[in-house]
């Protein structure tokens with residue numbers, strides 16, 4: 001059951017995109033030689049710069065999710081994929097929804113050439129993973145999705161996983177990858193142990209509360225439910241459709257191997273041994289996870305305190321959202337996305353509260369969080385290729401803050417790209433983010449189409465039938481259009497249009513900035529002349545040029561990627577700084593007015609020179 005359902009969901013979300021790609025392939029054949037050559041060059045340039053990724057266990061569920069997400073990543077390129085039973089097959093044979101991706105065939109792990117990769121996602125069964133990771137070159141960055149490096153105490157590992165740990169040295173090096181909690185450590189890690197899905201859904205709401213001493217750490221109960229894909233794709237009798245459908249069951253009631261992981265994570269932040277009663281349930285659904293957590297509050301603490309704590313703790317987090325009060329988190333709303341939605345409820349028993357969290361076990365519970373982590377390890381924004389608003393229609397009904405953000409993201413792909421690029425660069429400007437309007441638009445459109453398709457296919461929302469009819473009508477209209485209209489490269493034309501507008505803006509800024517700078521400097525010089533200090537002007541001017549040059553070099557030294565970045569954020573910040581300094585000119589005291597505007601002019605001259613004239617323009621369309 002699980003595999004069939006899973007594949008069909010993946011196919012649902014991928015099929016429109018597949019048609020898009022098919023269409024664009026057909027279009028490509030129609031464009032002139034020059035354009036093809038230009039595209040080929042761009043592709044080659046991109047390939048040259050890309051970070052090469054290996055997906056070990058690509059034929060499994062989490063491997064397939066990594067591949068789906070990486071399709072939208074501007075810097076990671078899959079160059080190696082391994083499988084066991086399915087070695088030798090292409091990814092399209094194993095997962096039809098991934099058929100359009102241009103990827104190498106899967107090879108057996110023993111045939112893998114690890115010199116072809118810079119980093120790996122290890123999506124292998126626990127136990128197997130330790131041996132394999134032990135044999136990998138030390139130059140590789142690794143995100144391990146299995147449980148093999150999650151428990152610091154190797155005797156605990158042996159107790160719960162039934163075998164001795166065979167890579168104890170590596171265990172010491174591993175950093176636990178619950179991104180929102182340990183992101184500073186993850187940034188510097190070489191080996192990240194990605195958390196289990198249940199531990200993710202339980203720790204995300206509890207960590208802030210335990211850290212702030214708001215809970216009684218001896219009295220935590222989590223009743224958690226998982227979709228069947230949590231058990232992997234391997235055939236097991238217990239996971240047959242007939243065994244799962246129309247029923248719910250508990251398993252691992254007296255002890256599940258995620259208990260020590262959850263207790264380790266919670267004890268770390270509570271600074272005392274935390275015990276948890278944890279009961280997992282298997283649900284008749286292919287993906288999704290819900291944890292209902294019963295807690296005893298510390299004396300004097302109220303449900304409102306818990307709500308406010310979570311609200312402040314996760315303020316500004318892209319992937320962890322506290323719902324508005326009273327709203328029930330639902331697995332369907334996070335399906336296919338990297339979100340964790342949560343809420344806090346009061347209980348009629350005084351001193352007790354109930355917390356509910358939901359994730360998609362394959363995304364935030366596995367591959368999405370893994371990609372969030374590898375992004376961090378390479379200094380990229382966590383949201384790169386992980387932003388995927390999954391359930392367009394129902395999410396907005398009760399998600400106050402997140403919904404507006406999501407709506408903005410899905411309805412205005414250009415704004416989404418801009419926001420993603422700008423805010424992340426502001427936050428993490430160590431590395432430049434490729435601000436590629438083409439790629440942003442195309443990948444966002446892919447996301448929208450997937451989201452629309454998923455919503456239309458799976459939603460119980462009343463708007464569904466109306467929406468489906470609308471979609472049908474649009475499809476029919478499209479079908480009846482004459483072939484020349486259909487084969488016209490609409491998407492590329494639109495992309496070119498956007499690029500043209502951006503080029504125009506840049507040209508205007510470029511040629512307007514010179515006269516503006518000249519005119520304003522003249523007025524500043526006339527003030528100096530009036531005060532009989534004109535002879536001093538070259539001094540601050542030259543100092544300004546020198547300071548700008550040193551700052552520019554320092555920024556490139558700190559982050560070499562800035563040199564070839566498509567958006568030179570360091571120069572933009574410098575230009576803003578010098579402009580503000582200059583604008584304040586008339587309000588400076590006497591000597592300030594004589595010296596500072598000319599210093600700013602010097603800085604601006606050097607910055608604009610570097611930005612507008614010296615930089616190689618790489619704004620070429622993404623393939």
Ligand SMILES: NC(=O)C1=CN([C@@H]2O[C@H](COP(=O)(O)OP(=O)(O)OC[C@H]3O[C@@H](n4cnc5c(N)ncnc54)[C@H](OP(=O)(O)O)[C@@H]3O)[C@@H](O)[C@H]2O)C=CC1
Pocket residue numbers: 056057058059060061062063082083084085086087109122123124125126128145146147195196197229230231232233234361362365366
């Ligand atoms: N599923 C989930 O929700 C989550 C899973 N995880 C963890 O992630 C890891 C992968 O899980 P998942 O993708 O679900 O598992 P799957 O069973 O779906 O996939 C396992 C993958 O590993 C390959 N494989 C199996 N045995 C070997 C071996 N001896 N040597 C080399 N490759 C092998 C399989 O190849 P082939 O198919 O060709 O046999 C397949 O590609 C597991 O450790 C799991 O515990 C973590 C969080 C959530």
Ligand SMILES: CC(=O)N[C@@H](CCC(=O)OP(=O)(O)O)C(=O)O
Pocket residue numbers: 126145146147195196197198226227228229230231232258280282
């Ligand atoms: C439904 C189901 O079987 N789920 C799995 C958990 C999946 C997961 O997170 O597993 P890892 O710890 O292995 O990474 C289980 O309970 O064992």
